[in-house]
Amino acid sequence: MSPEALLAGLFLYLGLLFLLARLGEERGGRLFQSPWTYTLSLGVYATAWTFFGSAGWAATSGPLFLTIYLGPTLALALWPLLHLRLLRLARAHRLTSWADFLYLRYGRDPLLGAEAAGFLVLGLLPYLALQLKAIAQAFLFLSGEARPLGDVALYTALLLAFFTVLFGTRRLDPTERHRGLVLAVAFEGGVKLFAMLALGLYALLGHGAEPFREAVRRGLDPLLLPPQGLEGHLAWTGLTFLALLAFLFLPRQFHVAVVENTDERHLALASWAFPLYLLLLNLPILPLALLGRLHHPEVPPDLYVLAVAREGGAALAFLAAAPHARAFELTDTDGKRHRLADYRGRAVVINFWATWCTPCIREIPE
Secondary structure (H helix, E strand, C coil): CCHHHHHHHHHHHHHHHHHHHHHHHHHCHHHHCCHHHHHHHHHHHCCHHHHCHHHHHHHHHHHHHHHHHHHHHHHHHCHHHHHHHHHHHHHHHCCCCHHHHHHHHCCCCHHHHHHHHHHHHHHHHHHHHHHHHHHHHHHHHHCCCCCCCCCHHHHHHHHHHHHHHHHCCCCCCCCCCCHHHHHHHHHHHHHHHHHHHHHHHHHHHHHCCHHHHHHHHCCCHHHHCCCCHHHHHHHHHHHHHHHHHHHHHCHHHHHHHHHCCCCCCHHHHHHHHHHHHHHHHHCCHHHHHHHHHHHCCCCCHHHHHHHHHHHCCCCHHHHCCCCCHHHCEEECCCCCEEEHHHHCCCCCCCCCCCCCCHHHHHHCCC
16 A cells, blocks of 8 residues: 555544544534443553553464453453442542542552652553554555655554643543544544454455464464463463453553543443453454464564454554555565556456465466
C-alpha cells in the first residue's frame, strides 16, 4: 500500500473517532448508559500488543500468550462482588485513580498519594512508548518503509493528545463522566474484534487446517501444546497472576471500569461478556502466528499478523479498511520483485505454486 493512502486511511479513521466522540458528547446519552458500551470500553485492555505481541509470542512460545487474557478472565469471575465494593467506595469519596484510593486508605497522606501517582506515570511512559512504536512499525511495514511525513509516531501522539484534551481533560472535574470518550473507546473495541475475526476467517477459508499439519510436519508441534515441566507451570501461573494484576491496576482500566461506570448492574453483564470478547479476540491468534512463521520467516514475529493481512491483500489489521489491490507484491523465480500497481490498466494472470499449497502440489507434484 502506498504511504499516502495508508496515512490518509489512518487520519480518516481517527477523524471517525473524533466525530463519534463529538456525537457522543451531544447525543450519546442512551448509548453511553448501555451495559454493552461499558463492556466494550473494557476492551481498552487489549492494546496494539494484541495484534502484534500476541501473535509474535504465540509463534515462539505457543499457548503461553493466553495467560495475558486468562488473568482478566479470572478477575472478572469475582468482579460483581469485589468490584462492586470498589465502585461504591469510589462514588462515595470521588476517587479517580488508585493513587486516590491509597491516599484514602492509608491516613490521607498527601505524600503517599503523590508518590503513587508518580510511580504510575513513570511506569506508563515505557508502556506508551511501546504502543507508539507498534503504530510506527505497522505503518512502515505496510507502506514499504516509506515515511511521507517523517516520524509517524510523533504525529500519532500529537493527534491522540489532542483527542484526550478535547474529550477527556477539558473539564476541571475529574469525576465527571466523558460520554464521547467512552463511546469512541467502545467503538474502537468493536473494530479490534471485527478486524481480528476477519483475519481469522481469511486464515480459515484460505488455508483451513493446513498450517497445523505443516507445523507438525516441521516439528513445531510444541507450539500447539501448553508449556511442560515445573518451569512451564511456574511461567503459566506467574504470567496469569501478573495479567490479573494488570487488569485490576492499570490506570486506564480503573478509569473505564470505575470512573465511567453509570450503573452497578452493568457489572453482571461485563463479568461474562468481556471474557467472551477476549476469547473471540484470541481465537485467530495461533493460526495467524503459524501462518506467519511458515509463510513469512523473514518477517519479525511481532509483525506476523500484518504479514498475513498483506498476504491476503488487506490492511485490515492496521485500520480495518478495505483491501487495496495495488499493495500486492510478489517475487518471481528470477528474484525480481513485481508490484500489481506497475501493471495498472493491463490484465494480469498469476499462477502460484508453493510447498504448503495442497492444490498446487496436486497440479505439479514435482
